[in-house]
Amino acid sequence: MPYTCRLFRAQRKRHGSMQEHYDPQHIEAEAQAHWQQNDSFRVVEDPQRDTYYCLSMFPYPSGKLHMGHVRNYTIGDVISRYQRMQGRNVLQPMGWDAFGLPAENAALQRGVPPAAWTRENIAAMRAQLKQLGFAYDWSREFATCDPEYYRWEQWLFTRLYEKGLVYRKTATVNWDPVDQTVLANEQVVDGRGWRSGAVVERREIPQWFLRITDYADELLQGLDQLNGWPDQVRAMQRNWIGRSEGVELEFALTEREERLTVYTTRPDTLFGVSYMGLAPEHPISRELAARNPELAGFIEECSHSGVAEATMATMEKRGMDTGLRAIHPLTGDSIPVWVANFVLMEYGSGAVMAVPAHDQRDWEFATRYGLPIQTVIATEDGSLPDVSEAAFSDTGLLVNSGIYDGLASAAAFDAIAADLENQGIGRRRVNYRLRDWGVSRQRYWGAPIPMVHCPDCGVVPVPDSDLPVVLPEDVAMDGSGSPLKKMPEWSRCACPRCGAEAERETDTFDTFMESSWYFARFACADSDQAMLDERANHWLPVDQYIGGIEHAILHLLYARFFHKLLRDEGLVQGDEPFQRLLTQGMVLKDGAKMSKSKGNTVDPQGLVERYGADTVRLFTMFAAPPEQSLEWSDSGVEGAFRFLKRLWALSHSHLQRPAPPAVDGDALDDGQRALRRKVHETIAKVSDDLGRRHTFNTGIAAVMELVNALYKGIEDDSDQGRAVLQEGLQAAVLLLAPIVPHACHRLWQELGHVTPVLDAAWPRVDESALVQDSLELVVQVNGKRRGQIQVAVDAERDVLEAAALEEPNVGRFIEGKTVRKVIVVPGRLINVVAN
RNA sequence: GCGGGUGUGGUGGAAUUGGUAGACACAUCAGACUUAAAAUCUGAAGGCUGAAUAGCCGUGCCGGUUCGAGUCCGGCCACCCGCACCA
Numbered sequence: 001m002p003y004t005c006r007l008f009r010a011q012r013k014r015h016g017s018m019q020e021h022y023d024p025q026h027i028e029a030e031a032q033a034h035w036q037q038n039d040s041f042r043v044v045e046d047p048q049r050d051t052y053y054c055l056s057m058f059p060y061p062s063g064k065l066h067m068g069h070v071r072n073y074t075i076g077d078v079i080s081r082y083q084r085m086q087g088r089n090v091l092q093p094m095g096w097d098a099f100g101l102p103a104e105n106a107a108l109q110r111g112v113p114p115a116a117w118t119r120e121n122i123a124a125m126r127a128q129l130k131q132l133g134f135a136y137d138w139s140r141e142f143a144t145c146d147p148e149y150y151r152w153e154q155w156l157f158t159r160l161y162e163k164g165l166v167y168r169k170t171a172t173v174n175w176d177p178v179d180q181t182v183l184a185n186e187q188v189v190d191g192r193g194w195r196s197g198a199v200v201e202r203r204e205i206p207q208w209f210l211r212i213t214d215y216a217d218e219l220l221q222g223l224d225q226l227n228g229w230p231d232q233v234r235a236m237q238r239n240w241i242g243r244s245e246g247v248e249l250e251f252a253l254t255e256r257e258e259r260l261t262v263y264t265t266r267p268d269t270l271f272g273v274s275y276m277g278l279a280p281e282h283p284i285s286r287e288l289a290a291r292n293p294e295l296a297g298f299i300e301e302c303s304h305s306g307v308a309e310a311t312m313a314t315m316e317k318r319g320m321d322t323g324l325r326a327i328h329p330l331t332g333d334s335i336p337v338w339v340a341n342f343v344l345m346e347y348g349s350g351a352v353m354a355v356p357a358h359d360q361r362d363w364e365f366a367t368r369y370g371l372p373i374q375t376v377i378a379t380e381d382g383s384l385p386d387v388s389e390a391a392f393s394d395t396g397l398l399v400n401s402g403i404y405d406g407l408a409s410a411a412a413f414d415a416i417a418a419d420l421e422n423q424g425i426g427r428r429r430v431n432y433r434l435r436d437w438g439v440s441r442q443r444y445w446g447a448p449i450p451m452v453h454c455p456d457c458g459v460v461p462v463p464d465s466d467l468p469v470v471l472p473e474d475v476a477m478d479g480s481g482s483p484l485k486k487m488p489e490w491s492r493c494a495c496p497r498c499g500a501e502a503e504r505e506t507d508t509f510d511t512f513m514e515s516s517w518y519f520a521r522f523a524c525a526d527s528d529q530a531m532l533d534e535r536a537n538h539w540l541p542v543d544q545y546i547g548g549i550e551h552a553i554l555h556l557l558y559a560r561f562f563h564k565l566l567r568d569e570g571l572v573q574g575d576e577p578f579q580r581l582l583t584q585g586m587v588l589k590d591g592a593k594m595s596k597s598k599g600n601t602v603d604p605q606g607l608v609e610r611y612g613a614d615t616v617r618l619f620t621m622f623a624a625p626p627e628q629s630l631e632w633s634d635s636g637v638e639g640a641f642r643f644l645k646r647l648w649a650l651s652h653s654h655l656q657r658p659a660p661p662a663v664d665g666d667a668l669d670d671g672q673r674a675l676r677r678k679v680h681e682t683i684a685k686v687s688d689d690l691g692r693r694h695t696f697n698t699g700i701a702a703v704m705e706l707v708n709a710l711y712k713g714i715e716d717d718s719d720q721g722r723a724v725l726q727e728g729l730q731a732a733v734l735l736l737a738p739i740v741p742h743a744c745h746r747l748w749q750e751l752g753h754v755t756p757v758l759d760a761a762w763p764r765v766d767e768s769a770l771v772q773d774s775l776e777l778v779v780q781v782n783g784k785r786r787g788q789i790q791v792a793v794d795a796e797r798d799v800l801e802a803a804a805l806e807e808p809n810v811g812r813f814i815e816g817k818t819v820r821k822v823i824v825v826p827g828r829l830i831n832v833v834a835n
Numbered sequence: 836g837c838g839g840g841u842g843u844g845g846u847g848g849a850a851u852u853g854g855u856a857g858a859c860a861c862a863u864c865a866g867a868c869u870u871a872a873a874a875u876c877u878g879a880a881g882g883c884u885g886a887a888u889a890g891c892c893g894u895g896c897c898g899g900u901u902c903g904a905g906u907c908c909g910g911c912c913a914c915c916c917g918c919a920c921c922a
Contacts, residue, residue, distance in 0.1 A: 174920075236839050549917085708859090
């Protein structure tokens with residue numbers, strides 16, 4: 001071990017010279033100085049050792065740490081330190097998700113360029129992370145706004161363009177007509193721009209897309225292998241990808257050549273179609289509007305709303321008859337074609353067939369506009385469902401469906417699909433809800449999209465030799481769109497292909513791009529010849545990833561997608577980036593999410609100054625299991641502080657006494673044996689809680705119980721009494737070391753150890769200490785607890801039954817009744833069933 | 836609207852595979868120490884009944900399965916998260 005350094009020796013104190021009172025400021029400064037001077041957290045690739053890559057989601061540098069960060073990073077640090085004590089070579093890096101909207105807002109408010117604001121925040125937050133004692137390998141730190149980082153993202157994007165995985169098409173954005181700028185969904189409040197208050201409009205503009213749908217099936221299949229992920233997150237991703245099997249079919253139109261293509265998962269309800277719905281942006285809608293001012297007015301009205309899916313789904317369903325008719329492909333009936341505000345141009349073909357009897361949305365629309373509701377599915381028992389109050393969306397038996405009457409939905413699906421196929425107007429299709437990833441942002445503070453628009457050659461990717469396309473950092477923001485669009489000196493360039501005067505793309509990347517591959521870059525952060533090198537495969541996949549549940553879908557799906565892109569580029573080997581995932585819950589105060597607007601925030605900085613990092617870490621881990629939301633409590637913090645004082649005081653008292661001999665298991669009296677059993681039961685419990693379950697709160701509770709028991713044990717001043725106490729204190733310090741590393745660093749020294757606790761081995765359970773000869777069993781009568789009996793651990797079943805029936809209170813409850821059976825749950829209880 | 840979650844004492848939570856509901860802590864109360872307070876230490880405590888052994892009730896609500904349900908199933912209610920340009 002490289003740790004027998006000057007400082008460590010100088011700090012070592014003999015027993016008895018320990019400070020009586022717990023002084024976190026002093027202890028923490030000392031421990032942090034030790035770690036810094038010994039470069040304790042730097043990790044070097046070592047082919048001989050087991051690797052463990054523990055990654056917490058990197059923060060957006062918003063200014064200072066909030067409690068959510070503290071919680072996230074404490075969880076990661078506890079796991080990292082625990083794994084290190086297991087002997088693994090642990091990589092725990094940290095960096096900055098540095099591009100994004102808040103920097104632009106800050107620039108507007110304070111006139112500071114986003115780059116300067118971001119870098120100041122990074123410096124402040126880095127200092128805070130160090131103060132909290134997180135064991136990060138800072139030599140691998142980077143910020144995503146570093147050109148050395150995003151140049152590789154630009155490089156990959158041009159590769160993907162060559163492969164055909166990148167394309168351009170128009171997509172809808174929120175447009176603020178007053179500020180003349182594109183708004184994020186977050187910036188649209190009640191349908192209005194957050195700054196200007198103007199009613200937001202929808203606008204179609206050309207944007208860059210990544211073909212994530214090419215990977216939809218693999219992203220879906222891969223979820224089955226991700227056993228280390230919460231089922232909840234896998235379910236959310238599965239639903240997000242939304243694979244469905246259905247039929248794509250065409251409806252002919254009267255008076256028009258072209259056909260309307262729609263997709264349905266319920267071809268069995270085809271005979272119930274009573275109208276067609278067109279998106280307001282559909283080309284046919286637009287064309288008809290040109291000759292129909294009323295329709296044009298309606299479409300114009302539809303454009304006054306945001307683009308968020310929640311807005312679309314909750315808004316009032318409205319529509320207008322176009323006068324156009326469609327022909328039902330099987331019955332030949334003529335069906336009205338409506339423009340409907342809830343039909344989205346970006347999904348499928350921008351047109352739907354509506355079956356109001358069997359789809360709730362269609363039902364609501366039909367009811368509102370008096371359109372016919374034709375029942376075509378009967379329940380399994382053949383009775384007609386009541387569709388006067390709501391649609392009947394279950395499957396069942398077909399009725400009113402011509403030759404298909406009597407078929408079950410599944411059989412009708414096949415029959416109708418086959419018939420449509422034979423007629424050449426339909427085909428079975430697998431469809432995904434997942435849409436291609438739009439990566440363009442009309443913003444300044446992001447990585448420039450490395451494309452050039454040449455009047456002659458069209459779109460040309462920037463060649464490798466010209467990368468990175470560096471974002472100019474010294475800019476002024478004025479609130480009306482990206483400064484890049486007003487910087488001809490930056491955007492004007494020579495076409496890389498023909499040399500003619502051309503223009504750079506002024507859109508920047510979605511910041512999800514940077515966060516989709518940072519985990520791999522940490523393995524080789526200094527690589528300047530390639531995006532990734534062989535060290536990526538040394539460390540990947542991430543063994544444990546930790547972050548907020550709010551990232552369950554988008555970030556985690558994009559990162560999984562990117563990992564597959566990197567794999568297909570030959571840069572990494574595995575299929576999935578994150579082996580195990582822990583989704584931490586939110587930090588609440590007074591039952592609500594902490595936020596500046598509610599004024600219920602708690603600043604970690606003040607707490608660290610007052611109580612020390614260890615108390616903050618301890619409370620955060622104790623107050624709730626990591627996946628659940630955590631209710632902040634100032635008095636709970638006080639309690640955590642009190643526990644550390646108790647632990648310190650107990651150690652101090654113990655160390656005032658003569659040094660104990662080794663524990664001699666055979667020489668212990670009953671009390672000592674019981675206390676020692678508690679020590680080893682606690683080791684077993686905490687090992688499981690920290691290593692497998694990640695329920696840090698129950699692990700801490702177990703150590704608290706142990707410390708309470710040790711407090712009683714300190715009255716025993718015999719040799720073996722002191723020996724058991726020494727063993728118990730050592731166990732407590734080792735078990736707590738990942739959680740409260742500073743206090744344990746010092747206590748471990750005080751208990752007489754030279755190797756720092758950071759590198760101490762995790763304690764082992766002595767099975768012989770766990771042996772008991774008798775235990776208490778609960779006795780129930782008809783499932784209700786009526787008494788308990790003390791029995792030998794190896795007692796036979798008939799002995800247990802007899803003892804249970806003899807228990808006096810049990811006797812009272814079975815008196816006059818017949819015992820029907822006796823259920824024995826070994827080690828737990830006996831239930832006497834009597835009536 | 837759609838998708839995913841959560842709901843247990845005064846409070847945060849525990850109960851890991853269907854087997855003693857309330858571990859551990861906070862707050863409270865009592866005792867010790869103190870001139871006093873703070874700090875610290877020790878103890879009590881889900882509700883109701885009872886002198887007590889003990890009994891009845893009790894895990895959001897209604898119903899079910901089981902010898903036994905906080906845990907499983909069905910139906911509700913409330914709150915939280917996500918919904919593709921917040922990160």
